[in-house]
Amino acid sequence: MSKPRVRFAPSPTGSPHIGNIRTAVFDYLYARHTGGAFILRIEDTDRARFVEGSLEELMEGLRWVGMQWDEGPEVGGEYGPYWQSERLENYSKYAQQLIDSGRAYYCYCTKERLEEMRKGQEAAKLPPGYDRRCRALTPEEREAAAAENSNPVIRFAMKREGRTEFDDVIRGRVGFENSLQDDFVMIKADGFPTYHFAAVVDDHLMEITHVVRGDEWISSAPKHVQLYEALGWEAPVWVHPPLILDTTGKKLSKRSETQTTFTYYREAGYLPDAMLNFLATMGWSSGEDRKLFSRAELIEKFSFEGIVNHPAIFDLAKLNDLNGEYIRMMSVDELAEMILPWVQKAGYLGENPTAKDLAYIKEVTALIQDRMVTLGEAPDLVSYFYNCGFDYDEKGIKKHLAKDTTPALLKAIISKLSDVSDWNTERIEAAVREAGASVSMEGGHVIHPVRMSITGRTWGPGLFELMKIIGKERCLTRLQKAIDKFGV
RNA sequence: GGCCCCGUCGUCUAGCGGUCCAGGACAUCGCCCUCUCACGGCGGAGAUCGAGGGUUCGAAUCCCUUCGGGGCUACCA
Numbered sequence: 325m326s327k328p329r330v331r332f333a334p335s336p337t338g339s340p341h342i343g344n345i346r347t348a349v350f351d352y353l354y355a356r357h358t359g360g361a362f363i364l365r366i367e368d369t370d371r372a373r374f375v376e377g378s379l380e381e382l383m384e385g386l387r388w389v390g391m392q393w394d395e396g397p398e399v400g401g402e403y404g405p406y407w408q409s410e411r412l413e414n415y416s417k418y419a420q421q422l423i424d425s426g427r428a429y430y431c432y433c434t435k436e437r438l439e440e441m442r443k444g445q446e447a448a449k450l451p452p453g454y455d456r457r458c459r460a461l462t463p464e465e466r467e468a469a470a471a472e473n474s475n476p477v478i479r480f481a482m483k484r485e486g487r488t489e490f491d492d493v494i495r496g497r498v499g500f501e502n503s504l505q506d507d508f509v510m511i512k513a514d515g516f517p518t519y520h521f522a523a524v525v526d527d528h529l530m531e532i533t534h535v536v537r538g539d540e541w542i543s544s545a546p547k548h549v550q551l552y553e554a555l556g557w558e559a560p561v562w563v564h565p566p567l568i569l570d571t572t573g574k575k576l577s578k579r580s581e582t583q584t585t586f587t588y589y590r591e592a593g594y595l596p597d598a599m600l601n602f603l604a605t606m607g608w609s610s611g612e613d614r615k616l617f618s619r620a621e622l623i624e625k626f627s628f629e630g631i632v633n634h635p636a637i638f639d640l641a642k643l644n645d646l647n648g649e650y651i652r653m654m655s656v657d658e659l660a661e662m663i664l665p666w667v668q669k670a671g672y673l674g675e676n677p678t679a680k681d682l683a684y685i686k687e688v689t690a691l692i693q694d695r696m697v698t699l700g701e702a703p704d705l706v707s708y709f710y711n712c713g714f715d716y717d718e719k720g721i722k723k724h725l726a727k728d729t730t731p732a733l734l735k736a737i738i739s740k741l742s743d744v745s746d747w748n749t750e751r752i753e754a755a756v757r758e759a760g761a762s763v764s765m766e767g768g769h770v771i772h773p774v775r776m777s778i779t780g781r782t783w784g785p786g787l788f789e790l791m792k793i794i795g796k797e798r799c800l801t802r803l804q805k806a807i808d809k810f811g812v
Numbered sequence: 813g814g815c816c817c818c819g820u821c822g823u824c825u826a827g828c829g830g831u832c833c834a835g836g837a838c839a840u841c842g843c844c845c846u847c848u849c850a851c852g853g854c855g856g857a858g859a860u861c862g863a864g865g866g867u868u869c870g871a872a873u874c875c876c877u878u879c880g881g882g883g884c885u886a887c888c889a
Contacts, residue, residue, distance in 0.1 A: 771847035783849035
């Protein structure tokens with residue numbers, strides 16, 4: 325048997341959707357697992373909904389998670405073009421073939437008539453659908469209709485009797501009553517094909533072996549199955565993974581509270597591997613009690629059979645947990661490198677950091693690594709290592725600085741610290757504790773005021789480690805500043 | 813409304829007739845570590861497997877019914 329060929333076929337109608345990307349993950353994993361081809365095909369058949377730049381955003385997103393397609397835009401391939409808008413001849417050719425064989429027909433009904441018809445059906449509580457008025461026109465009737473409407477659409481003549489059944493890898497055997505099916509439009513009045521027709525023609529021409537698409541498509545699968553039949557083509561294997569739902573249990577949409585734009589997660593500082601891990605394990609399970617999977621493991625273990633048959637609710641908390649895990653798995657050097665652009669964007673470092681800057685950011689990174697969930701948090705976590713003009717936490721001031729014991733304590737600490745010549749954590753700690761003891765204070769009572777003075781915060785990395793990195797001079801300055809500011 | 817799909821802790825899931833009075837992970841709570849916050853370690857609470865009937869010596873696992881949720885129902889994908 326030849327190698328599988330799967331395709332991810334998005335429409336460039338807006339920012340890539342996280343649900344679609346999850347489907348792409350399944351495509352990608354399956355292709356890599358089997359050594360098959362992962363194809364990117366652009367379904368730009370709806371000219372009205374086309375959004376400039378969305379294809380670029382999508383490709384950038386796919387590459388960001390490391391899902392490079394083997395055929396498609398920018399990489400080419402033997403089955404191109406990979407834009408449906410450039411494959412129009414194919415659709416008219418096969419549409420004509422279907423008309424000739426009696427399985428498709430021109431429909432001259434106007435939108436107005438269609439709307440009226442629908443209203444009537446609604447009022448009569450009948451299932452909506454085209455009434456097939458143009459399905460069996462006599463030559464005379466056709467001529468008359470053509471005179472009225474010179475821009476007919478082409479409809480597919482669905483079977484009127486029996487059932488259309490097919491096997492879905494995830495659902496098993498699924499069947500639909502033919503009498504309930506609609507004679508859908510294959511070619512629109514503007515000459516462009518609809519999804520149903522274009523996808524079938526292209527999947528066949530591109531020799532797609534497995535059609536993987538969201539569950540929302542399963543009810544239109546009979547159209548596709550009948551199309552394959554009518555064209556005399558062998559249908560692909562159908563795979564309809566369940567949808568991803570928002571926290572209210574509805575299909576993810578722009579209206580959902582959950583961020584549905586894939587790009588958002590990249591910009592928020594989630595890691596590609598964490599994202600891949602998260603997406604892959606939402607709706608798919610290897611059967612093991614495990615949450616961390618490397619890309620290689622995912623590829624090795626993936627199978628369609630492991631896809632569950634029920635929808636999953638998008639859980640940000642889980643993504644956050646995974647991202648934290650991936651951040652902690654990185655070496656300090658790697659992490660520092662990833663953090664760098666964020667710190668630069670925040671203005672803490674310039675375009676061309678010096679070797680000293682780089683060494684410094686590594687030291688800082690080591691201290692914040694365990695506390696970081698997303699890269700996007702880096703600027704905040706890192707701020708007081710660069711910026712001396714920070715604000716002080718209000719509650720912290722009340723609790724640790726606005727006390728009459730504060731000035732004496734901080735003065736004692738400045739004095740002790742000034743004598744430290746070898747600025748390392750042991751010496752700093754000793755000095756701070758000794759200074760505290762000299763004014764009869766210890767533990768948190770001395771450490772918290774110092775932390776507040778030096779970072780403006782009540783929490784953070786170990787005080788002495790952080791002081792070591794910030795340096796003696798800046799520490800002393802900040803302590804003095806706190807005395808001036810909060811000393812009574 | 814009609815058609816189709818789905819239904820195990822709050823969430824993601826394991827489970828394929830007995831080893832399950834249901835396991836793991838996230839979230840949550842408590843304890844330990846500790847200068848705080850994290851990390852880490854330990855522990856707790858949390859699912860009568862949507863409900864009701866069968867089948868069977870035995871069911872989360874098989875069958876039927878029922879309820880609930882979702883998807884589709886365009887000259888959008």
